Amino acid sequence: MSHNTDLLTLRSATKSYGSVPVLHGIDLSIRDGEFLTVLGPSGSGKTTVLRLIGGLEPLTSGEIRLDGQDISRMPINKRPFNTVFQDYALFPHLTVAGNVGYGLSVRHLPRKEIATRVAEALDLVQLGRFAERFPSQLSGGQRQRVALARALICRPRLVLLDEPLAALDLELRRQMQEFLKSIQREVKTTFLFVTHDQEEAIGMADRICVMEAGYIRQLGSPHELYYRPNCEFVARFFGENNLVAGTLGSVQDGLRAIDTALGRLLCSVEGQPHLQAAATGAAAFAAFRPEALRVASAGDKDNRFSGTIADVAFAGSSTMATIAAGGEASRQRLKMRLASRVEGSAFTAAENVTLAFAPREGHLVLA
Amino acid sequence: MSMAGAPRFSSSPWSPLVALAAFALPVIFVVVPLAIFLSYSFFSVDQGTIIHTLTLGNYVRFFTDPVFLPVFRNTVILCVSVAAICIVLAYPVAYFLTTLKGRWRYALLMLLLVPLLMSYVIKIYAVRSILGLNGFLNKALVALGILSEPSSLFVFNMNAILLTLTLLLIPFAILPIFLALERIPQVLLRASDDLGASPLQTFLRVTLPLSLPGVASAASFVFVLALGDFLTPQMVGGVSGFTFGRILYSQFGTAYNWPFGAALSVALALLVIGAILLGERFGRSRGAST
Numbered sequence: 001m002s003h004n005t006d007l008l009t010l011r012s013a014t015k016s017y018g019s020v021p022v023l024h025g026i027d028l029s030i031r032d033g034e035f036l037t038v039l040g041p042s043g044s045g046k047t048t049v050l051r052l053i054g055g056l057e058p059l060t061s062g063e064i065r066l067d068g069q070d071i072s073r074m075p076i077n078k079r080p081f082n083t084v085f086q087d088y089a090l091f092p093h094l095t096v097a098g099n100v101g102y103g104l105s106v107r108h109l110p111r112k113e114i115a116t117r118v119a120e121a122l123d124l125v126q127l128g129r130f131a132e133r134f135p136s137q138l139s140g141g142q143r144q145r146v147a148l149a150r151a152l153i154c155r156p157r158l159v160l161l162d163e164p165l166a167a168l169d170l171e172l173r174r175q176m177q178e179f180l181k182s183i184q185r186e187v188k189t190t191f192l193f194v195t196h197d198q199e200e201a202i203g204m205a206d207r208i209c210v211m212e213a214g215y216i217r218q219l220g221s222p223h224e225l226y227y228r229p230n231c232e233f234v235a236r237f238f239g240e241n242n243l244v245a246g247t248l249g250s251v252q253d254g255l256r257a258i259d260t261a262l263g264r265l266l267c268s269v270e271g272q273p274h275l276q277a278a279a280t281g282a283a284a285f286a287a288f289r290p291e292a293l294r295v296a297s298a299g300d301k302d303n304r305f306s307g308t309i310a311d312v313a314f315a316g317s318s319t320m321a322t323i324a325a326g327g328e329a330s331r332q333r334l335k336m337r338l339a340s341r342v343e344g345s346a347f348t349a350a351e352n353v354t355l356a357f358a359p360r361e362g363h364l365v366l367a
Numbered sequence: 368m369s370m371a372g373a374p375r376f377s378s379s380p381w382s383p384l385v386a387l388a389a390f391a392l393p394v395i396f397v398v399v400p401l402a403i404f405l406s407y408s409f410f411s412v413d414q415g416t417i418i419h420t421l422t423l424g425n426y427v428r429f430f431t432d433p434v435f436l437p438v439f440r441n442t443v444i445l446c447v448s449v450a451a452i453c454i455v456l457a458y459p460v461a462y463f464l465t466t467l468k469g470r471w472r473y474a475l476l477m478l479l480l481v482p483l484l485m486s487y488v489i490k491i492y493a494v495r496s497i498l499g500l501n502g503f504l505n506k507a508l509v510a511l512g513i514l515s516e517p518s519s520l521f522v523f524n525m526n527a528i529l530l531t532l533t534l535l536l537i538p539f540a541i542l543p544i545f546l547a548l549e550r551i552p553q554v555l556l557r558a559s560d561d562l563g564a565s566p567l568q569t570f571l572r573v574t575l576p577l578s579l580p581g582v583a584s585a586a587s588f589v590f591v592l593a594l595g596d597f598l599t600p601q602m603v604g605g606v607s608g609f610t611f612g613r614i615l616y617s618q619f620g621t622a623y624n625w626p627f628g629a630a631l632s633v634a635l636a637l638l639v640i641g642a643i644l645l646g647e648r649f650g651r652s653r654g655a656s657t
Contacts, residue, residue, distance in 0.1 A: 076560040089558040103562035
């Protein structure tokens with residue numbers, strides 16, 4: 001897998017429906033062979049990105065380049081991309097083999113070659129035995145795999161997946177995530193996967209593009225997005241997080257102070273010049289993950305504060321405690337993740353605790 | 368069926384009565400008359416009175432008399448032609464309707480169905496005046512130079528029946544085809560485009576096969592309605608346009624042979640049932656549902 005060259009580039013891609021803009025001139029490069037997930041809440045424009053690339057809708061302005069060539073005006077049936085639709089869109093009058101072979105038969109390939117490639121594609125998605133069935137005779141997960149095989153058989157440069165797992169139940173969704181990822185590795189094709197489910201995104205993507213209100217908010221690896229969100233939206237949207245508002249203080253040793261309702265906190269700004277350069281006194285948030293919080297020990301000098309346990313919720317492998325901290329006037333509700341224990345939580349409601357987090361586990365986002 | 372749902376139906380003291388009525392009405396108004404008809408077909412007529420002894424004579428006459436079978440065959444050919452022409456004309460119309468957006472689609476559909484609200488006899492008169500020797504069709508053809516003088520080709524013969532029935536029955540073909548086309552999810556057409564199909568390929572490989580159930584029911588509707596019609600042939604068929612419906616009609620009227628008429632109706636009914644079953648079956652076999 002080489003992710004070095006750009007396969008497809010969107011340049012100032014804009015889309016409006018009448019006078020309503022849904023995409024505000026976004027720039028996005030998709031690298032050859034990567035698994036890129038476009039993540040966003042509904043109405044963020046993520047599906048529009050996919051429809052524009054697939055050719056289901058025309059751009060309002062801007063361009064789409066494939067290998068450097070502008071393909072904005074290329075009709076849908078000429079684009080070397082294939083889509084896995086949200087509700088699969090299998091042809092009900094064709095068998096599984098007929099569905100999978102469709103893309104080849106409209107190109108008038110010899111029957112023999114179609115048969116071999118259909119068999120290969122069905123083996124790839126482990127549906128060889130179902131070739132003669134009709135879609136109505138398959139389960140949701142099986143239809144999903146037929147749709148995938150149908151898209152892959154044309155050997156597209158890019159596979160577009162439009163929330164393909166949304167209709168499946170949780171267990172099946174997990175299985176399909178792993179399955180999709182393994183298929184993607186096997187065929188080494190570029191996948192563009194659209195979803196609103198951040199867990200799904202973390203689990204599969206090489207890179208994630210977070211969208212909101214028609215803008216790209218951040219593009220990076222799941223690790224980057226989780227630990228180095230660049231804005232309040234990403235910090236709140238992507239996984240559980242604690243955000244405490246404050247004003248920026250001085251920089252020292254790769255840490256920057258922020259004055260908050262919890263007192264003066266220190267957060268890492270290493271390798272983030274824009275946070276180091278931000279003006280003192282600027283509004284910002286200290287962000288730290290629930291799993292970064294712990295009961296303070298004698299050795300903890302920085303980022304110490306006290307609070308009251310408001311609620312303890314058991315959630316299987318972990319237990320989430322809600323803590324009220326800070327003064328009366330500026331009460332903060334913080335989440336703290338604890339490992340679950342068979343004897344029950346060490347915390348009880350209304351208990352007073354002193355907590356801390358390591359400065360390098362804290363992060364800043366500008367307000 | 369869950370047990371929980373059962374008591375709800377029997378909770379009202381009236382419900383057994385309602386259930387009885389629901390079964391009784393079709394029995395009284397459909398099954399019983401048909402049974403009476405069937406039994407009549409085994410009677411005979413002598414000197415204008417019906418003899419109530421069972422005989423197969425009517426059926427033997429139908430199959431052996433040189434008059435009836437050819438008329439029966441010609442009528443079937445006529446009705447198949449009507450159905451075929453209706454389909455060919457209705458399909459593009461229905462397809463065009465589905466390409467329209469929002470309220471235009473239904474406004475236009477309603478407009479196409481308006482003729483159904485008009486009296487059948489008035490429509491036949493209207494069509495007859497269009498097809499007649501001094502009618503619009505002839506005048507137009509002469510004016511366009513296609514004919515040198517008005518032709519009597521279009522009225523009081525089989526052609527006239529064919530044209531009139533087609534005109535009268537076309538709404539019955541448009542509606543089922545339109546509904547079938549409208550039911551095809553747009554995403555299937557997009558999926559076809561996405562897989563590299565040209566617009567024509569998408570039509571031939573997705574739209575057309577998925578609309579065939581509608582075509583089948585349209586064909587059986589039109590065929591059955593055309594088959595049962597005796598008024599149109601009577602009014603525009605003249606002497607040469609003799610159809611099975613007219614023979615049937617005459618048995619109950621001028622000939623006053625109800626048993627033989629009943630036997631002919633049984634033959635017609637069997638054909639109609641066959642056509643409906645065929646339409647039904649053909650409509651289902653492909654679409655294996657979604």
